[in-house]
Amino acid sequence: MDDIALRAVHLTKRYGRSAVVDDLTLEVPAGQVFGFLGPNGAGKSTTIRMLLGLARPSSGQAFVFDVDAADARRAHTRLAYVPADVALWPQLTGGEHLELFAATGPGIDRVYRDELIDRFQLDPSKPGRTYSTGNRQKVALVAAFATRAPLLVLDEPTSGLDPLMEREFRTAVTAARERGQAVFLSSHQLAEVEAVCDRIGILRAGRLVEVATVTQLRALHRAEVTVTFTGPPPQLDGTPGVGAVETTGDGLRFALTGPPGPALQALAGTQVTTLSVREPSLAEIFLDYYGEPAPR
Numbered sequence: 001m002d003d004i005a006l007r008a009v010h011l012t013k014r015y016g017r018s019a020v021v022d023d024l025t026l027e028v029p030a031g032q033v034f035g036f037l038g039p040n041g042a043g044k045s046t047t048i049r050m051l052l053g054l055a056r057p058s059s060g061q062a063f064v065f066d067v068d069a070a071d072a073r074r075a076h077t078r079l080a081y082v083p084a085d086v087a088l089w090p091q092l093t094g095g096e097h098l099e100l101f102a103a104t105g106p107g108i109d110r111v112y113r114d115e116l117i118d119r120f121q122l123d124p125s126k127p128g129r130t131y132s133t134g135n136r137q138k139v140a141l142v143a144a145f146a147t148r149a150p151l152l153v154l155d156e157p158t159s160g161l162d163p164l165m166e167r168e169f170r171t172a173v174t175a176a177r178e179r180g181q182a183v184f185l186s187s188h189q190l191a192e193v194e195a196v197c198d199r200i201g202i203l204r205a206g207r208l209v210e211v212a213t214v215t216q217l218r219a220l221h222r223a224e225v226t227v228t229f230t231g232p233p234p235q236l237d238g239t240p241g242v243g244a245v246e247t248t249g250d251g252l253r254f255a256l257t258g259p260p261g262p263a264l265q266a267l268a269g270t271q272v273t274t275l276s277v278r279e280p281s282l283a284e285i286f287l288d289y290y291g292e293p294a295p296r
């Protein structure tokens with residue numbers, strides 16, 4: 001099944017009695033950008049370490065293009081990885097790191113690598129010990145994006161980057177997708193995930209609680225409707241799919257949690273002057289998932 005870049009099957013990691021990753025089943029098709037979201041401690045890094053064969057699952061399995069992730073020698077010929085905390089050898093320059101990664105990885109596009117060095121404004125002549133967190137991240141990102149690896153695994157890759165560099169990061173992810181590379185992107189940056197990901201998986205206390213496109217997620221969650229009208233207010237209490245009704249100066253605001261038909265019928269009897277529907281942001285969707293204590 002060469003069309004599945006990454007596959008987790010009932011992947012579980014227990015430390016003592018608690019499962020920090022719990023029965024996670026997931027597929028990322030080749031060429032897709034998959035966002036892996038979750039708050040601190042949800043189990044993202046532990047999942048990634050199992051996907052890379054760096055941690056042994058307590059049960060279940062992970063596959064990289066059908067190669068068992070535990071078979072690191074074979075699995076890593078098809079992927080490039082950027083860890084959350086990039087460590088560099090203190091004496092080697094950025095350029096020497098890039099050469100080293102090029103020699104050991106799945107092959108690189110040198111012309112594109114030089115373009116990435118420019119785009120990320122990386123000075124490759126400095127020794128590793130002098131780079132800031134963000135610059136170490138740039139070295140690892142340039143090395144990963146320049147590979148021909150059909151899968152890029154990026155663990156919170158932009159936490160140290162400034163907004164200009166984040167823009168370059170998004171451009172590079174889009175270019176990777178256009179080249180047919182799959183990207184598994186763990187992130188806290190909701191705007192980034194929203195901008196570049198085809199699908200999103202939401203992890204909560206080690207469990208995958210949702211896998212969907214951003215559009216599907218929005219459809220599952222409430223939209224905010226604001227209506228202004230003249231004359232007597234419509235009666236919305238008890239209307240299916242309508243909640244959190246509030247009065248505004250010249251109208252109403254409410255949350256739409258289901259199909260809009262019943263709400264529109266209730267409004268039909270009034271003189272509506274304006275009606276606006278605001279879709280929830282990914283941040284609001286997130287709060288819906290994490291607003292309550294996680295089940296344990």
Ligand SMILES: Nc1ncnc2c1ncn2[C@@H]1O[C@H](COP(=O)(O)OP(=O)(O)OP(=O)(O)O)[C@@H](O)[C@H]1O
Nearest residue numbers: 015016020038039040041042043044045046047084
């Ligand atoms: N070796 C270990 N022994 C015991 N518990 C561990 C170990 N490694 C991780 N954990 C626990 O597993 C949980 C998940 O950690 P993990 O680092 O995977 O989360 P994360 O989603 O990547 O968080 P963050 O966004 O903060 O990096 C945490 O509660 C952590 O304390």
